[in-house]
Amino acid sequence: MASEITLTIPPGREFRDVAHFVLGGLASRVQLTVEHLEDLQIALGEVLACHGGEGALTLEVAS
Amino acid sequence: MTESSRELMRRYRKNGDLLARTRLIEAHMSLVHSLARRYANRGEPLEDLVQIGSIGLIKAIDRFDPSRGVALTTYAMPTIIGEIKRHFRDRGWAVRVPRGLQELSMRLARILEQLTSELERSPTIAELAIAAGVGEEEVLEAIESSRAYATVPLSTQSEGDEDEDVLAGFGAPEPAYEVSEDRAVLAPGLALLDDRERRIILLRFYAGLTQTQIAQRVGISQMHVSRLIRRALDKIRSAIGVVEEASTS
Numbered sequence: 001m002a003s004e005i006t007l008t009i010p011p012g013r014e015f016r017d018v019a020h021f022v023l024g025g026l027a028s029r030v031q032l033t034v035e036h037l038e039d040l041q042i043a044l045g046e047v048l049a050c051h052g053g054e055g056a057l058t059l060e061v062a063s
Numbered sequence: 064m065t066e067s068s069r070e071l072m073r074r075y076r077k078n079g080d081l082l083a084r085t086r087l088i089e090a091h092m093s094l095v096h097s098l099a100r101r102y103a104n105r106g107e108p109l110e111d112l113v114q115i116g117s118i119g120l121i122k123a124i125d126r127f128d129p130s131r132g133v134a135l136t137t138y139a140m141p142t143i144i145g146e147i148k149r150h151f152r153d154r155g156w157a158v159r160v161p162r163g164l165q166e167l168s169m170r171l172a173r174i175l176e177q178l179t180s181e182l183e184r185s186p187t188i189a190e191l192a193i194a195a196g197v198g199e200e201e202v203l204e205a206i207e208s209s210r211a212y213a214t215v216p217l218s219t220q221s222e223g224d225e226d227e228d229v230l231a232g233f234g235a236p237e238p239a240y241e242v243s244e245d246r247a248v249l250a251p252g253l254a255l256l257d258d259r260e261r262r263i264i265l266l267r268f269y270a271g272l273t274q275t276q277i278a279q280r281v282g283i284s285q286m287h288v289s290r291l292i293r294r295a296l297d298k299i300r301s302a303i304g305v306v307e308e309a310s311t312s
Contacts, residue, residue, distance in 0.1 A: 017207070020207055020210075021203065021207060024206065025203065027188060028187075028188040028189065028199045028203060031187045031189065032187065033186060034175060034188065034206070038286070039274065041289075042289065042292055042296065050300075
């Protein structure tokens with residue numbers, strides 16, 4: 001069964017780690033390898049950095 | 064100091080003979096390797112520690128005063144160790160991470176290497192947790208905490224294998240306009256990267272190699288490849304931001 005998580009992150013850098021932890025938890029549940037998790041974390045880091053922290057950001061992660 | 068080292072030092076001090084200096088450095092690199100090995104398995108690749116240590120060696124050779132009657136190796140040893148220790152102090156954990164978590168993170172890095180070699184693929188979180196005898200949550204926490212670990216940018220010579228073709232290809236004419244446009248946007252950022260970072264970025268995003276394949280090719284761990292990719296992307300993003308700001312102002 002496909003897993004999907006939608007996460008809305010409030011503005012502020014302090015919430016970015018929450019997004020990384022959620023992604024880690026999802027990766028663990030769907031048996032992703034550490035390497036794939038690292039790739040996703042890098043991509044997430046870029047999304048968060050490019051967003052600039054203004055306004056909430058909604059992320060949808062599906063497997 | 065051996066007779067030949069003494070002669071090399073004399074030539075360097077008296078005549079500024081840079082070839083003599085290079086030979087002195089080469090003659091004492093075994094000392095650097097030996098000292099760097101003491102600090103291996105603490106989260107930093109040995110090759111990086113050797114490079115850091117060699118900076119200490121060069122400083123020692125440049126500052127050494129033969130008239131003091133102390134052997135060069137005696138004088139160089141604390142300078143090399145000092146340089147390596149400073150590396151750990153300045154560029155180690157960027158934020159306060161509990162010691163237990165730091166140790167778990169470093170232990171997991173070693174287990175990750177072993178499992179990747181045994182399984183011939185990157186392990187899952189669960190496999191890593193079982194091998195380490197900890198819970199999956201702890202593994203995730205340790206992986207997250209390792210993102211707080213910064214490493215020194217070090218240039219590494221390309222080994223001159225087939226990667227050269229990838230690097231050469233990046234600079235070659237490309238018919239697709241979008242690719243050319245991407246290159247133009249990325250160029251200021253890529254120019255900021257050292258040789259190793261540029262090589263890793265091109266291997267990952269241009270040649271399409273996985274982090275594990277890059278790790279095997281470059282001779283560092285997959286986690287280290289991941290850290291270098293993050294750092295390189297930070298640099299590229301910063302450079303693009305600066306260019307964009309300049310063009311809009």
